[in-house]
Amino acid sequence: DVKVTQSSRYLVKRTGEKVFLECVQDMDHENMFWYRQDPGLGLRLIYFSYDVKMKEKGDIPEGYSVSREKKERFSLILESASTNQTSMYLCASFSYLPGGSSYNEQFFGPGTRLTVL
Amino acid sequence: AQKITQTQPGMFVQEKEAVTLDCTYDTSDQSYGLFWYKQPSSGEMIFLIYQGSYDEQNATEGRYSLNFQKARKSANLVISASQLGDSAMYFCAMRAHNTDKLIFGTGTRLQVFP
Numbered sequence: 001d002v003k004v005t006q007s008s009r010y011l012v013k014r015t016g017e018k019v020f021l022e023c024v025q026d027m028d029h030e031n032m033f034w035y036r037q038d039p040g041l042g043l044r045l046i047y048f049s050y051d052v053k054m055k056e057k058g059d060i061p062e063g064y065s066v067s068r069e070k071k072e073r074f075s076l077i078l079e080s081a082s083t084n085q086t087s088m089y090l091c092a093s094f095s096y097l098p099g100g101s102s103y104n105e106q107f108f109g110p111g112t113r114l115t116v117l
Numbered sequence: 118a119q120k121i122t123q124t125q126p127g128m129f130v131q132e133k134e135a136v137t138l139d140c141t142y143d144t145s146d147q148s149y150g151l152f153w154y155k156q157p158s159s160g161e162m163i164f165l166i167y168q169g170s171y172d173e174q175n176a177t178e179g180r181y182s183l184n185f186q187k188a189r190k191s192a193n194l195v196i197s198a199s200q201l202g203d204s205a206m207y208f209c210a211m212r213a214h215n216t217d218k219l220i221f222g223t224g225t226r227l228q229v230f231p
Contacts, residue, residue: 009160031217040126042208042223050217058218090162105152106219108162 003027004109006091012115019078021112023091030095032074033106034058034066037088049074081116088113119144121209123222130199130229137184138194138225140209146170149213151192153183156206156224165207168192199229 007022025032031050035043035058045058047066055066063085067075074093078085092106120143130136142151153165168176168183176183184193196203209222 033218035221040223042121042123043210043219043221045218048217088160092162105164105167106162107164108154111160111162113160 004091004093004107006089006109006112008112009110010113010115012117013078013081014117015082017078017081017116019081019114019116021076021078021089021091021114023074023076023093023109024072025074025093025107026072027093027095027107028071029093029107030071031093032068033092034064034074034076035090035092036060037090037111043090046076081114083116086114086116119146119211119213119220121211121220121222123209123225125225126223127226127228130196130227132201132229132231133198135195135197136199136227138196138207138209138227140192140194140222142190142192142209142211144190144211144213146213146215148215149211151183151185152210152212152219153181153192153194154208154210155203156208158205162208166194196227201229201231203227204229 004025033048034046037043049055049068065077089112091109094106122141149170151168155163166178166181168185180197182195206224208224210219212219
């Protein structure tokens with residue numbers, strides 16, 4: 001079974017702190033994603049990566065950066081946390097299936113509920 | 118632009134009854150996939166069912182089925198014989214063939230009562 005793990009389930013930080021959210025997957029997936037989830041807004045893509053050291057901005061990248069030094073690990077960084085970054089953060093990964101199918105189930109981690117005070 | 122719309126913020130259903138969760142989508146792509154995920158209160162996203170745009174038959178997975186109406190651009194999830202454990206948030210999502218990204222709807226909170 002694919003396993004995606006996130007470093008913390010709950011995290012409380014103060015405004016201005018630098019925050020690292022870590023995500024690790026064990027299935028050798030090329031693609032990894034960071035989403036944030038807010039009530040009434042669904043999941044919104046922050047950043048994604050399709051290979052080591054490669055990254056692309058999603059829909060809401062402002063205030064975030066990412067790092068992918070190893071294939072299995074994708075880190076989300078809040079350089080200076082702010083209260084409007086209080087949210088649930090979800091990491092996901094997938095790998096393309098042969099044949100060019102649009103099917104690619106994204107496997108999700110358990111989520112990190114971040115509170116910024 | 119691609120978009121997923123879930124117009125039902127919340128739904129109630131009695132145990133053992135069937136329920137339909139609505140999802141409409143907007144895309145100009147011919148090849149795409151549609152997904153439904155379940156998110157219990159614990160937070161993890163659980164994949165339920167997938168429908169490809171070229172699939173001629175509606176997808177089914179156990180008690181879950183997807184009512185795919187391509188001309189109307191709808192992909193409603195039908196849960197038969199609801200159980201208390203089905204109480205959760207449900208998200209519809211879409212991925213176009215030539216992209217890596219999933220676009221999610223805003224979700225529907227389903228509550229199953231005895």
